[in-house]
Amino acid sequence: MSANLKPGRRDIERGRRMIALRLLWREFVSGQLTLLALAIVVSVAAMTTTEVLTDRIDRAMRADAAALLGGDLKLRGPRPIDPLWLEKANALGVASTETIEFPSVIGSGSKFELTGVKIITDGYPLKGQLEIADTRAGVGYPTSSIPTSGTAWADPQLASKLDIDVGDRVSVGETELQITQILVFEPDRGGSFVSLTPRLLMNQADLEASQLIQPGSRVRYITLFADGDLEQFKAFVEPKLDISQRLRGVVDGRPEVGNALTRATTYLSLAGLLTVLLSGAAIAMTANRWATDHIADSALFRTFGLSGREALGIFTTELVVLGGVASLLGVVIGYGLQLVLVDTIAGLLTISLPEPSARPAFLGVLTGFVILFGFAAPALILLANVPPIRVFKRDYQVSGVGQAGRYGFALVAIGLLGYLYSDDWLLTGWVLLAVIILVALVSLIGQLVIRSLGPLERVGPAWRFGIQQLIRDPGSSGGQLMAFALTALAIAMVALIRFDLIATWETQVPTDAPNTFALNITDDDQVAFIEAVTSRGGDLAPLYPIVRGRLETVNEIPLIEHLQGIEPPGSVRRELSLTESGVLGRDNQVDRGRFFTDADGPGLVTVESKLFDELDLQLGDIIHYTVGPDRISAEVIGSRVVQWDSMLPNFFMIFSPGTLAPFESTRLTSLRLLNPAKDTAAISGEFRQVTLLSVDAILNQIRGILDRVSQAVSVVLYFVLVGGVLVLAASIQTSLPERRKESAILRSLGGSDRLLSQSQWAEFLTLGVISGLLAAVGTELLGWLVYTKIFNLEWSSKWLIWVLAPLATGTIVGVIGRWSAKQARQMPPAQLLKIADT
Known part of the structure; x- marks a missing residue:
């Protein structure tokens, strides 16, 4: 812009920039900028440290969770992947490996078993490790090898059903393979029919000799991808997928772990949002003080002939330079602090953290500028409106942005940063709503409460002076009340x-x-199966009848037409496991409509909440399923939020009792086995048709995510506590000039140090208690919103907050306030009056 200015104009612009820099240097040397600079540095350092740490933990959790998918992305379809896609992956540095899965009958001697055969190649898996055992009863251990040509690995179920062990041979199509290991765990084993049957793992080199794949064979081709530029590769592939292909990541590829990861990310995002709020409160108080201190400077600039816009340019330049330097310093300190912090808590962390990324540094600098100008914009506008007469008339009132405008700028800044940190508009919106309500409460109720404190003046002279200070200066006390409450x-x-x-x-x-799922339990075996589990000290969830069906129409309209050409979700592009039950599971919560009652008959259904939305369903819709050659219809009467990581049986569709009675079914349940390896082998041998699937690895992954989130939020809590103390101190420091003047007057009239100290203690203690009560109201509101709207949890009032918040805030504010105002008590009255008059 300056390049297009005339030479004289450029000189003027350069001169104003020099004025801004000299002003900045003068204020820095004199200490006038210390408070504002410190607020920016501390805010950016706190945000950067929090973001770096949570980002590293989040990436570590996702990398760890990818071990349960075998990679970062998983492509599944009925035919081999397009070679051009593999070339693109290679060009983007994305590693890949291909597997093939299909059902086949495997035999040993006179015994035969329907088995899920999996063909793998070198490099499998890309993430995680296979676990094997040396004998059928052996203990599993991780390995990076795969079956060699001529060999295969059988899982414990297949070994038990065929009564084979390591060293035995099995017939696989037209060839025979030797079992060299027992397959204990494979990372990407999913929940399809092929995956849930007993497993045989073999090398692709033996596929042709086995002649297992023939025209018409039911084959599923899976390609795993990891590392490299996954986002660009995903953007390249997704538009080219047809209806039979699915590309999934960790979150949607493993719903049990994905749900835990999503919740963990939301926890960390919420903690980061609250740190943004804290940073904003710190800078808001100091920016307002900075503007007040510069009213005389602005008036002086106006007397020299500068317009309000030109004066605004000088102060804006000063803030830009200050914000840039302070933000960069805050980022450096933040990165350094998180390194020290990670080293300090290394013994507590149960995961290896990746190296810090550059994103938190960018966000840190952006945080400094957005919060600074979001909260300082009203102050800058105030400085632009200072008239020249203010030089001669010190009590002349300067008009600036109104209260609503100041809060508007602040909310926009918090909202923008909140979304950048959380990537979640819904979460950011609920937090902003709670902040708006709290601000309204402070503005309306806070002042009413302060004005109603008159009776406390009778307690003694100290309380009288302290309460009068609050009542006499509602603007200052209201601002401090807001900062303390937030x-x-x-x-x-x-x-x-x-x-x-x-x-x-x-x-x-x-x-x-539960650590094991049991499928294919027949009605005749129910009682005996329950006895087999309980006799070994195990526990069972309810047994649910399972019928396989495919969704065909909604209100007699074919599904594709009902969705108006939108591709149906993957969960209904295949046969679903349908069940019926009159009891709502403890890990299900009705969010629309209702669940079944004893008075309901057959022909009703409740749908998992996310699928309800994806299918664009409405209460009262009639859906139609085909089950083999038959057809069933049911009215949608409700939707359920499902906790997929509970390890209990859960379903997309639950029908009312009697709806599935005409169809043959088997039972499904989950159980807790005390000795999974031993008990699984014994139960599989006793009930040959039952499939047992261990979910221990998934459970361990979810618990690991829980532990790491706890660690991360604990660290964030420490930073918020330290940041909170700094905000309180900064808020009190902004009112020191007024306190110096009041202290000088009281000291001149004979007031003792003790009286001043006690009156300040009374003032800040009262402010802290009221702030704590208002914060308790805000916590109840925001807690209710977060619990019920974000996490679909029940909320109960937290009575402890109503006790601890006022007590803790009152005590902390009282102590910090009394200590921060110490200077105003100790200086001689003459010196105080001289300082106050400048």
């Missing part, structure tokens, strides 16, 4: 996440959660 809200909410919300999640995945 700070207490941020601290209380992070504490709530750490000690209540995560604890609630932990209770949903208890230590005695």
Whole structure:
């Protein structure tokens, strides 16, 4: 822009920039900028440290979770992958490996078993490791090898059903393979029919000799991808997928772990949002003080002939330079602090963290500028409106942005940064709503409460002076009340996440959660199966009847037409496991409509909430399923939020009792086995048609995510506590000039140091208690919103917050306030009056 200016104009612009830099240097040397600069540095350092740490933990959790998918992405389809896609992956540095799965009958001697055969090549898996055992009863251990040509690995179920062990041979199509290991665990084993049958793992080199794949064979080709530029590769592939192909990541590829990862990310995002709120409160207080201190400078500039816009340019340049330097310093400190922090808590972390990325640095600098100008914009506008007469008339009132405008700028800044940190508009919106309500409460109720404190003046002279100070200067006390309440809200909410919300999640995945799923239990075997499990000390969930069906129409309209050409979700592009039950599972919550009652008959259905939305269903719709050659219809009467990581049987569709009675079914349940390896082999041998699937690895993954989120939020809580103390100190420091003047007057009239100290203690204690009560209201509101709207959990009032928030905030604010105002008590009255008059 300056390049297009005339030479004289460029000189003027350069001169104003020099004025801004000289002003900045003068204020820095004199200490006038210390408070604002410190607020920016501390805010950016806190945000950067929090973001770097949570980003590293989040990436580590996702990398760890990818071990349960075998890679970062998984492409599945009925035919081999297009070679051009593999070339693109290679060009983007994305590693890949291909596998093939299909059902086949495997035999040994006179015994035969329908088995899920899996063909693999070198490099499998890309993430995670296979686990094998040396004998059928042996203990599993990880390995990086795969079956060599001429050999195969059988899982314990197949070994038990065929009564084979390591060293035995099995017939696989037209060839024979020797079992050299027992397959204990494979990372990407899913929940399809082929995956749930007994497993045989073999090398692709033996596929041609086996002649297992013939025209018409039911084959599934799977390609795993990892590392490299996955986002660009995903963007390249997704538009080219047809209806039979699915590309999935960790979150949607393993719903059990994906749900835990999504919830963990939301916890960390919420903690980051609260840190943004805290940073904003710190900078808001100091920016307002900075603007007040510069009213005389702005008036002086106006007397020299500068317009309000030109004066605004000088102060804006000063803030840009200050914000840039302070933000960069905050980023450097933030990165350094997280390195020290990670080293300090290395013994607590149960995961290896990846190297820090550059994203938190970018966000840190952006945070400094957005918060600074979001909260300082009203102050800058105030400086632009200072008239020249203010030089001669010190009590002349300068008009600036109104209260609503100041809050508007602040909310926009918090909202923008909140979304950048959380990538979640819904979460950001709920937090902003709670902040708006809290601001309204402070503005309306806070002042009413302060004005109603008159009776406390009778307690003694100290309380009289302290309460009068609050009542006499409602603007200053209101601003401090706002800062203290928002700070207490941020601290209380992070504490709530750490000690209540995560604890609630932990209770949903208890230590005695089911570790095995059992399928294909016949009606005749139900009683004997239950006895076999309980006699070994195991526990069972309810047994659900399972019927396989495919969704065909909604209200007699074919599914594709009903969705108006939108591709149906993957869960209904295949046959679903349907069940019926009159009891709502403890890990299901009705969010629309209702569940079944004893008065309901057949022909009703409730749908999992996300699928309900994806299918564009409405309560009262009639859906139609085909089950073999037959057809069933049911009215949709409700939707359910399902906790997929509970390790209990869960279903997309649950029909009312009697709906599936005409169809043959088997039973499904989950159970807790005390000795999974031993008990699985014994039960499989006793019930040959039953399939047992261990979910221990998934359980361990979910518990690991829980542990790491707890660690991360604990660290965030420490930072929020430290940041909260700094916000309180900064808020009190902004009112020091007025306090110096008041102290000078009281000291001149004979007031003692003790009286001043006690009156300040009374003032800040009262402010802290009121702030704590208002923060308790805000915590109740935001807690209810987060629990019910974000996590679909029940909310109960936290009475402890109503006790601790006022007590803790009152005590902390009282102590910090009394200590921060110490200077105003100790200086001689003459010196105080001289300082106050400048």
